[in-house]
Amino acid sequence: MLIATDLDGTLLRADKTISARTSAALERAAAADLPVVLVTGRPIRWLRMVYQQLETPLPAVCANGAVVYDPLRDQVLRADPLTPEALEEIARRLTEEVPEAVLAVEVMDGRQMIHHIDYPLRWDSEHGGARSVSAVAGLLREPAVKLLVRAGERDPDEFSALVGKTLAGVGEATHSSSTGLVEVSAAGVTKAAGLAWYCDRLGVPSSAVTAFGDMPNDVPMLAWAGRAVAVGNAHPAVKEIADEVVATNEDDGVAGYLETLLP
Structure with missing residues (x-):
């Protein structure tokens, strides 16, 4: 067992x-x-x-x-991880479907976080290892074990379903909080x-x-x-x-x- x-x-x-x-x-x-x-x-x-x-x-x-x-x-x-190519496709789809979305990525196997300057850190800042970039392109240059999506306060189930539908075939969307944060992994992960x-x-x-x-x-x-x-x-x-x-x-x-x- x-x-x-x-x-x-x-x-x-x-x-x-x-x-x-x-x-x-x-x-x-x-x-x-x-x-x-x-x-x-x-x-x-x-x-x-x-x-x-x-x-x-x-x-x-x-x-x-x-x-x-x-x-x-x-x-x-x-x-x-999600490849840079997959991250680019995800960013493109989210820009079209949820233009107000702000993103962050976990890189270096999750030892460091890179977030857009508009991304609200909340509890992320408690753990260190985070740095900001001013352009979305700065999030898409290296493999990421997870991409994080926020778009203000959203119903977590509904927003996760929307992101999952938007990213079908390129990423797995789920959630584990009540704040509207959606977590995206590579397809099949x-x-x-x-x-x-x-x-x-x-x-x-x-x-x-x-x-x-x-x-x-x-x-x-x-x-x-x-x-x-x-x-x-x-x-x-x-x-x-x-x-x-x-x-x-x-x-x-x-x-x-x-x-x-x-x-």
Whole structure:
């Protein structure tokens, strides 16, 4: 068996901390040789504050499946970025369909962010590694593991659907927040694809994977895994496909489930 868990809204509490109970459950999993992998929309540069709370850093599938990362060696095992050509096509389509959109990209396997000067950073500024450019062309020159799209305050489900339709065939659009931020990966790149690559490397079939999540970007992973578990605070689309719904992230839903598996 292998455990795959999302971070924000799933393993982490609202204040971005890992509870003592969850930390203990993860340590018990390690002692029982039950592998756990983090599967997150976060880029590598956002993982530092998570690893600071863990006794042993866990491997991670980052950037919604675009990067597989070994924290013990600080090594990217696999990256599947958007090419400059794809970024140019995405920018062209968005300019036509959503002219007010502002963009940012995660480059260097997610170790650095480049954002248009009009892009609102919000929590991005807390993690460092960001720089601005004054022209969209400055975002399109190198491969990016994720492109971020904002256009003011939007309904996240509706805006994600609009961007997804606009970028069909060139990028995968999803969302994991309530602020109208849309995250775009290369065509075919999802949390499921990144996790599948990692599990294949270990020889673990999808039927042996239990996955936890809370937001639409988790849906492909949950659909792929042998058992899909939603936390109690999950988006309706996640609960709809889940085999089971556990307690919320604030009430240690993942830890509670792990405790039933561990001696």
